[in-house]
Amino acid sequence: MAPPAVVRLSASLEAAALGRGRCEIPVLQGLSVEACFRLVQLLGAYATHADTTTPQKIAQADALSVSWNVSSVAAEILDTWPRGFFKLLDQLSKASGATGSLSRVFRGFYKALYGAFLEKEFHFLRKAFEEYLTEHWTGALGGRNRRLPDDVLAQAAWIPAKLAADEMGVSLRQLQLLFNEHELGLRERTTVSGRTFRVVRRSDVEQLKRTFAKKQPLEQVAIRLGLTTTRLAGLLPYLIDSRVTPARPGTPWIIPASWVQEWENFASGLRTVPRRNHTAVEDVLRFRAWSNKQVAGLLAAARSGHVAVMGRSPSPGLAGVLICSKSLKQWERALPQLHRADVSIPRAAVLLKVKQQVAYHLVRRELLHTQLIRGARRNERRVTSEALLSFSDNYVFGREIAKCLRRSPRRTARLLDELGIRPCAGPGVDQGRQLLYRRDDRLRGLMLSGTEESDGFVLRTSSANTRKSHDL
Numbered sequence: 001m002a003p004p005a006v007v008r009l010s011a012s013l014e015a016a017a018l019g020r021g022r023c024e025i026p027v028l029q030g031l032s033v034e035a036c037f038r039l040v041q042l043l044g045a046y047a048t049h050a051d052t053t054t055p056q057k058i059a060q061a062d063a064l065s066v067s068w069n070v071s072s073v074a075a076e077i078l079d080t081w082p083r084g085f086f087k088l089l090d091q092l093s094k095a096s097g098a099t100g101s102l103s104r105v106f107r108g109f110y111k112a113l114y115g116a117f118l119e120k121e122f123h124f125l126r127k128a129f130e131e132y133l134t135e136h137w138t139g140a141l142g143g144r145n146r147r148l149p150d151d152v153l154a155q156a157a158w159i160p161a162k163l164a165a166d167e168m169g170v171s172l173r174q175l176q177l178l179f180n181e182h183e184l185g186l187r188e189r190t191t192v193s194g195r196t197f198r199v200v201r202r203s204d205v206e207q208l209k210r211t212f213a214k215k216q217p218l219e220q221v222a223i224r225l226g227l228t229t230t231r232l233a234g235l236l237p238y239l240i241d242s243r244v245t246p247a248r249p250g251t252p253w254i255i256p257a258s259w260v261q262e263w264e265n266f267a268s269g270l271r272t273v274p275r276r277n278h279t280a281v282e283d284v285l286r287f288r289a290w291s292n293k294q295v296a297g298l299l300a301a302a303r304s305g306h307v308a309v310m311g312r313s314p315s316p317g318l319a320g321v322l323i324c325s326k327s328l329k330q331w332e333r334a335l336p337q338l339h340r341a342d343v344s345i346p347r348a349a350v351l352l353k354v355k356q357q358v359a360y361h362l363v364r365r366e367l368l369h370t371q372l373i374r375g376a377r378r379n380e381r382r383v384t385s386e387a388l389l390s391f392s393d394n395y396v397f398g399r400e401i402a403k404c405l406r407r408s409p410r411r412t413a414r415l416l417d418e419l420g421i422r423p424c425a426g427p428g429v430d431q432g433r434q435l436l437y438r439r440d441d442r443l444r445g446l447m448l449s450g451t452e453e454s455d456g457f458v459l460r461t462s463s464a465n466t467r468k469s470h471d472l
Helices: 004-018 033-048 064-079 083-096 107-113 120-136 150-155 161-168 172-180 202-213 218-225 229-239 257-268 281-287 292-304 325-333 345-352 356-364 385-394 398-405 409-418 441-453 463-469
Strands: 158-160 186-190 196-201 215-217 254-256 278-280 309-312 321-324 342-344 371-374 379-384 395-397 436-438
Touching (some): 004 064, 033 064, 033 083, 033 107, 033 120, 064 083, 083 120, 107 120, 158 161, 158 202, 161 172, 161 196, 161 202, 172 186, 196 202, 218 257, 229 292, 254 257, 278 281, 278 325, 281 292, 292 321, 342 345, 342 385, 345 356, 345 379, 379 385, 385 395, 395 398, 398 409, 398 436, 398 441
Antiparallel strands (some): 158 196, 215 254, 309 321, 342 379, 371 379, 395 436
């Protein structure tokens, strides 16, 4: 007994041939007999011979054993339309093993849809294919594909990364950061030639667009609060609360309007008073060498009442808030020191008895280690006493070796070269201005022998002596 789907297909073909009204398979309603046969052959051939280069050219197609298999599979697809059709498309996609291009993934089937089956009566077939693409396709869909209507790309579940970035108003790098934070679905593939294509889930893009619409950019908030964008960007990491989304590295701040309104209300709610015995926040920003964290702490303390706020000056926003000078001094005395026991690079050059150019060269080579100190108005690299001591313990200038051996620097350099002791920095090595050697047992022994022969000259050869020789 034939399967139910085959029976319904046979009845539908009979109805189409005799001009009867209703088909057993609704998707065939209104098609001519010829169109039905063409559709059955297309679907059945690709469902049973997808692994061949020309699925529609079937050997011995008139044999019952062959035609039965083709027609019965096509009947199942048509009887469960469009679910069966979508299953066929999944099968074709997996069989091809290709990605990205519609013509490579669906091969001849895709060309047939928009070529041999371009007639108006097969519109439903192409429409179902396009519905499949909008839900499942993650490859490239661009304006250059003129076979697909514009609404396919407009409704696609996955859209090109460049289009998503343009719609959200962010860069491709910022889009990647959103994906890294698990706020955006993104898929990436690389072609054989090395080209990379990325698509983004449309629903995530729409959700983020709605989120961004409720927030304000940094530039607009800075104007409302009377601060520069640079200053506000530095303060925000210390002023945020659970309602403010912090900016990721390289992405713009998007700040809730309610949070901005709260700070605006704080500043505008103060009465205007004379500035005697009071200090404006703008003066703290201009003349105090405070870090952004310390300035943010002052603003938070002023808003919470831990620092006495006397009123406001005519200056706009937070810059015009006036703080009692006595209360400000007490707050300032409680601040931690900005720098530890460290020195600037020019001062380190004095302690090492070299020119500033040499000291900066050592820093660039990372032979003399520094720490980056972030200040309110600028950043600065500082050299700690530990770094200076470590440098003296591990390195020695050629001039010091020459003085120990009582030779000229040039003769000393030739002697060391003959002994196989090579400099790690200096002329002929890295364009440095002074020869620098790494202290090792061999060099220490050579210098020690020179010290014992010298007339009262004591060379620092140990960590203990090194530390005694520097007044840091």
